[in-house]
Amino acid sequence: MAELVTLSVEDGVGTIRLDRPKMNAINDELYRGVHAMAQRAAADAEVRAVVLYGGEKVFAAGADIKAMSSLSKSSMVAWGRELTDSFTQVQRIPKPVIAAVTGYALGGGYELALCADFRVLGANAKIGQPEILLGVIPGAGGTQRLARLVGPAKAKDLVFTGRHVGAEEALEMGLADAVVPDDEVYATAVAMAKKFAAGPPLALAAAKRAVDEGLDLPLAQGLELESELFAELFDTEDQKTGMRSFLEQGPGKATFVGR
Numbered sequence: 487m488a489e490l491v492t493l494s495v496e497d498g499v500g501t502i503r504l505d506r507p508k509m510n511a512i513n514d515e516l517y518r519g520v521h522a523m524a525q526r527a528a529a530d531a532e533v534r535a536v537v538l539y540g541g542e543k544v545f546a547a548g549a550d551i552k553a554m555s556s557l558s559k560s561s562m563v564a565w566g567r568e569l570t571d572s573f574t575q576v577q578r579i580p581k582p583v584i585a586a587v588t589g590y591a592l593g594g595g596y597e598l599a600l601c602a603d604f605r606v607l608g609a610n611a612k613i614g615q616p617e618i619l620l621g622v623i624p625g626a627g628g629t630q631r632l633a634r635l636v637g638p639a640k641a642k643d644l645v646f647t648g649r650h651v652g653a654e655e656a657l658e659m660g661l662a663d664a665v666v667p668d669d670e671v672y673a674t675a676v677a678m679a680k681k682f683a684a685g686p687p688l689a690l691a692a693a694k695r696a697v698d699e700g701l702d703l704p705l706a707q708g709l710e711l712e713s714e715l716f717a718e719l720f721d722t723e724d725q726k727t728g729m730r731s732f733l734e735q736g737p738g739k740a741t742f743v744g745r
Contacts, residue, residue, distance in 0.1 A: 493527055500527045500537070504540040511548065512550060535581055538598070576602070585675075591611065597626040611668075618646060
C-alpha cells in the first residue's frame with residue numbers, strides 16, 4: 487500500500503504531502519506518517535524550508551470520525567497524546583514551515599495547519615474547528631494554538647460555534663497569511679519557502695525558537711533567551727559570511743551554508 491505521508495525535496499524545499507483519499511481524514515497511519523516525515527525534514531540538511539500540502543482538492547478534512555466514535559476515554563487519552571505529539575513534531579521543525587491549504591482544513595486538519603509558521607489558503611478554502619458539533623472539543627491544539635494565534639475571543643468564536651470560515655474572512659481574522667487562487671496555492675507556498683531556503687539556516691532556527699518558546703515565557707525570560715540565541719550565532723560561519731558580505735557588497739548578497 488502506498489504511504490499516506492511522503493517527503494520530497496527540491497531546491498532546498500521539502501514538501502510533506504498528505505495522501506489519504508478522498509479527504510485526507512486523519513487516522514493512526516496518517517498522523518504517524520506526519521510525525522516521521524517531520525522528523526526526517528528536521529534532520530535533512532538539504533531541507534531548508536518545508537511546505538505542508540494535502541493536494542489540489544483538500545488539505546485535511548479532520549479526524550477519521552468512524553474510527554474515533556467507538557473509543558473510550560482511556561483509549562482516547564493514548565490516541566490524543568500520540569496525535570498531539572505528531573502535530574507538535576511539525577511545529578518543532580527548526581525551519582520555516584508553510585501550510586498550503588486547498589479545500590477543507592477542518593478539525594484536526596486545521597490543527598495541523600496551525601503547527602506551520604504560515605498558512606496560504608486557496609480562495610475557496612474552508613477552515614474551522616467543528617468538534618463542538620460532535621459533542622466534543624478540539625483535542626490536538628485547536629484551543630491552544632488558535633488562541634495564541636488570534637486571541638481568545640476569536641478562538642472561542644470558532645470553537646464554540648464550530649462554523650466554517652471562508653478564505654477571505656480567515657485572512658481578515660489572522661487565521662491565514664495569504665489567499666490566492668486555488669490552483670496557485672502550492673506554487674505560492676513553494677515560492678515563499680524558497681525565499682526562506684536562501685537564508686541562514688542556523689539563524690532562522692534560532693529566530694523560530696526565540697519567538698515560539700518566548701511566547702510561553704515571561705518577558706524578562708524571553709529576552710534572556712533571545713540574547714543567548716543571538717550570542718550563540720556569533721560562533722557560526724554564516725554570521726561571519728553575512729557580516730563580511732554586508733560590509734563588502736551591501737545587504738542581501740550573502741550565500742549561507744548552514745554552519
